[in-house]
């Protein structure tokens with residue numbers, strides 16, 4: 001049998017992170033310039049159920065049975081088999097490749113299970129549909145941090161810009177013009193689990209203050225939806241800046257992220273903010289088409305480790 005593969009994009013959160021865990025809306029965009037790809041190869045000579053894993057992104061080479069039952073890779077495959085009412089995988093080898101930086105808030109923890117679900121289920125001859133894949137990826141998100149909102153698995157599974165509110169139907173966004181974003185890595189790994197827990201502790205201590213910040217962030221997401229629809233560039237930028245100030249109040253930004261954001265804004269971005277869990281990771285800057293090179297250069301000069309250019313257009317919107 002030839003190799004069967006499955007892939008999934010990365011993602012970036014345009015606005016609303018953290019508040020989305022508390023029921024406020026947020027907007028996330030798929031990023032197809034970074035991807036996870038899983039390849040499954042049959043090993044007909046091996047006993048049934050033998051599955052060899054080679055995850056090149058984290059340098060993991062193991063047989064599946066040696067991983068703990070709660071290891072995200074093993075758990076994903078267990079959930080795929082359960083969804084297909086199958087007991088064993090046909091003997092195989094699974095290669096996992098990902099260009100999504102880990103700890104960057106760009107969706108690596110959701111992208112791997114999505115690509116893996118697709119590849120493994122296709123290999124068994126019963127490809128799961130997106131809804132089933134999304135459910136499994138959400139379960140895996142729970143392993144990474146206990147109370148995920150579900151935004152990451154949703155934007156990555158369906159690969160469309162989404163206006164997301166927990167426990168509400170997904171709302172796809174129409175974006176009439178092409179928008180250009182830079183995603184710059186601070187070089188410091190973030191920890192979504194740590195940031196989410198830190199905010200939860202602070203919220204429990206001072207719920208009134210925190211609820212008010214969450215609802216201000218939610219209002220930004222609602223305004224952002226309108227600005228994206230109407231293609232109001234300067235308003236999109238202003239909303240990003242306002243969102244970043246609120247994330248600073250939640251104490252999930254860092255000096256390095258603030259420096260990158262300040263630099264992007266001064267070099268001509270419409271606006272910039274940290275993206276994802278924070279405490280490290282990436283910033284996202286929304287920029288004019290003719291400023292790509294200048295702003296990229298400025299970001300690298302002040303220490304960005306990697307800059308990804310990504311375009312959001314109707315190409316991704318059906």
Ligand code: PMV
Pocket residue numbers: 013016017018019020021104105106107147148149150151152192196275276277278
């Ligand atoms: O995976 P990250 O770092 O992009 O964070 C996801 C967004 C959070 O709002 C911080 C958490 C969540 O579950 O929505």
